[in-house]
Amino acid sequence: MRVIVADDAVLFREGMARILAEEGFDVMAQARNSAELVGLVCRYAPDVVITDLRMPPGFADEGIEAAAEIRSFAPQVGLMLLSQYVEVHHALRLMEEFDGAVGYLLKDRVSDLGAFAVDVRRVAGGEVVMDAEFVSRLVGRRREHDPLAELTDREREVLSLMAQGLTNAALSEELVLSPKTIEGYVRSVFTKLGLEQSERGHRRVQAVLRFLRWQ
Known part of the structure; x- marks a missing residue:
């Protein structure tokens, strides 16, 4: 399965690429920002993109905006977004605007390599994957x-x-x-x-x- 990884933190990005390779994924390329990510998707046509939600230049919602652009011209690409914190409004946007093949996970989940690999494959297969912490917070309200x-x-x-x-x-x-x-x-x-x-x-x-x- 072909993957592109995007994150402005080089250590996290390199570590993610190494983890994915160990789990049997083919890491096609790495991106440092959203613009670079979109260009790499056009070039390599991956099966799934794994991107940080907040990236340069604004560190706001660049990851989601890049995902929306990718979905507009490559609807077959799975989109897995990672975040340091649970942000309900971003997760709801993914659920409402993206018709499947999308995921939203906390970066801490990456530490469970087996579960993370399964979640990435689920997203690539068209499923919606939401972090349990996100759901549990909503359940408590x-x-x-x-x-x-x-x-x-x-x-x-x-x-x-x-x-x-x-x-x-x-x-x-x-x-x-x-x-x-x-x-x-x-x-x-x-x-x-x-x-x-x-x-x-x-x-x-x-x-x-x-x-x-x-x-």
């Missing part, structure tokens, strides 16, 4: 008028894990429940949230977005 109040504790747990990017198969393994039971919970979540199936709608993404906004 409450609002007086909760549109998710009709969900049972188990349904809320299923939706919380869906927000981390788990598929039905992964939910079945995580919760030690049969695939049929998981399908029932997922359908119930969709029904209670009023999400009807349509050709254009992605109920799973819509359910997760509603969960993230109102937790």
Whole structure:
């Protein structure tokens, strides 16, 4: 799997490249800033890009802006964004504006090489991967008028894990429940949230977005 790494910190960037190589990835190139990253994607056509969220010159949201530009001309490229801190508004933007094949992880997650490699491959395969810390922070927040109040504790747990990017198969393994039971919970979540199936709608993404906004 072909990868491009982008980060302004040379030590982190080089370390990331070495880790990925050890996990079987083909690191095509490295970028120091968002403009360089976009140019390298045009040149090498990677399977996935791993980029810091904050990069020169402004150290704001250059990584996301570069990801949006890449998605506009290379929609097949997976986009994994890394951040030093959990920033809810950035994570929500990724969920809302990017149609799959995107991830948002804390840099600390890189220390678990096996899990990180799995997450990168999931993003390259079209899945959405969100850091568990991001989800847990939202779960800890409450609002007086909760549109998710009709969900049972188990349904809320299923939706919380869906927000981390788990598929039905992964939910079945995580919760030690049969695939049929998981399908029932997922359908119930969709029904209670009023999400009807349509050709254009992605109920799973819509359910997760509603969960993230109102937790």
